[in-house]
Amino acid sequence: MLEITGITKRFGAREAVSAVSLSACAGEFVVLLGPSGCGKTTLMRMIAGLETPDEGTIRLCGEDITRRDPRERDIAMVFQNYALYPHMTIAQNIGYPLRVRKRPAAEIEAEVKKVAARLGLSGLLANLPRQLSGGERQRAALARAIIRRPKAFLMDEPLSNLDARLRVEMRAELKHLQHELKIVTIYVTHDQAEAMTLAHRIAVMRDGKIQQFDTPANVYQRPLNTFVAQFVGSPSMNLIQRDGVILGVRPEDVQLSASAQAGASPGRIYVTEEMGNETIVVVSDGSSQITARCPAGARFEFDSTVWYRFKPDKVHRFDSSGARIPD
């Protein structure tokens, strides 16, 4: 479906994207995840045709689109700041892709109504974008993207301007919508929770390179290096230097007890954070801090002594360069 081969983009001397290869199957939801400046947005803009790659090819449905104009790619994009046309009503905004394609007015109107109803915008069609709330603008931008049934969707941090509650709502909405439409989607985010919940596959990026491209479960359970291990999961994985290797343990795989146990090491409580449904406990063992995820109601006093141990089959091992050591 979408096939990216050896894509490189330089800005001056800096390589924003270095020889990235990536593919997405028909109807797949792929999330590009990484910190800011990792090249994920540049990669997406090259797929859109807003940047031209220095090397490599992009193929969509078998056609080479690497150097085509954005308008000839049949790709729709949703921007972080929505990028609605401020001087047009919501109806005109949503219908714009069809109007550019010179579809008959009656057909455009019918399509706009259909899409607006699907996204709960029916009552807002006569409004201007500035009269809408953030969430409504986001829906309008989505409506404009889906109305023409493109070959692919690109979404550049579409939820990051929404407040926390709305973001979670829209996330679910988006996932269902993509499932309905079955159109290949590339989604850029720095939020690992969004990536985990939305993606069929996640491409974790750093410094212009893909660190790991796999299903959310595999990225979480078998991170290929310490960067992926720490970037995915919250609170992030504990990394402990021991005998020349780095041990990685997820907070839920750290067991705490108030009394001495076989195979457990002592530490002191640094802080406990009640989350309501669970408690995050940070233990200090002198040289490093270890975060543990405990059941709700776990109570520890500041500076009291606890014993911690790792579930033995849940310890990840990385070499000193950070790469995973095969089990």
Added chain:
Amino acid sequence: MKRTRAGWYEAARKAAALVPYLAAVAAVFIALAPVYWLLTISLKREVDQFAYPPQWIGFTATLEHYRDAFAGGSFAAYFENSVLLAAISTLAALAIGVPAAYGLARFEWPRQWDHRIGDWILSTRMLPPIVTIVPLFLMLRQARLLNSLTGLAIVYTGFNLPFVVWMMRGFFEEVPKEIEEAAMLDGESRAGALLRIVLPLVRPGLAATAVFCLVVAWNEFLFALILTQTEAAMTLPVGIASRVTQYEIKWGAMSAAGVVAMIPVLVFAAAAQKYLVRGLSLGAVKG
């Protein structure tokens, strides 16, 4: 009634609060007094024009100077020249300057050439216009464009271009580039996105810029005086001044022409006022 100390203080405070209003009234009066005087002179009989004490109101009104200036005299022709010149030079400055501004605002230039080009364009506004007049005179003479509206139109266009480029560049930069990118992904070419999405968004800026160009071209005196010496290409400001002759000064006709000369600018500014206010305060473009 005897005032207490507090009473005096209160009175002084009230008086002080009036100061800004008084200042505003004085400013309006000072600004409008010459205009009013111009208007009355154009309507007074010649005997009343320099009566002493001056007749501010209650003089015998007459339209003879207007008749004199426009029916008998050549002011109608000057007026037409000025209209043509202002319109053509403004349109030309916009036609060249708007794409230039867009290019400077949007495209990536190697080694920040956009800044350098921008600075060079601006630099032409820094020298006093009069220093360019001799070279311009020689160039126009060589091109046989002295005494022609075409020649003046070219000069005015060049004169307004830097302003257009700088104003419009600011307005284009205010439009988030994602809006344009969205249009291109929606199926527009770059030109289509510029025409149908970006230009409507910078309309207030366009209006403000156009009004400014029109006013400059309309009022311009120095270049018109030196680069045109025949009736054929004479503009209103030069025409009005030419009524100061060796033998007499035709105050009435000059004033009448002056009043008429103000009208187009007033009308245009009023029509564009909605845009002017928004246009001159940057940041009005975002929706």
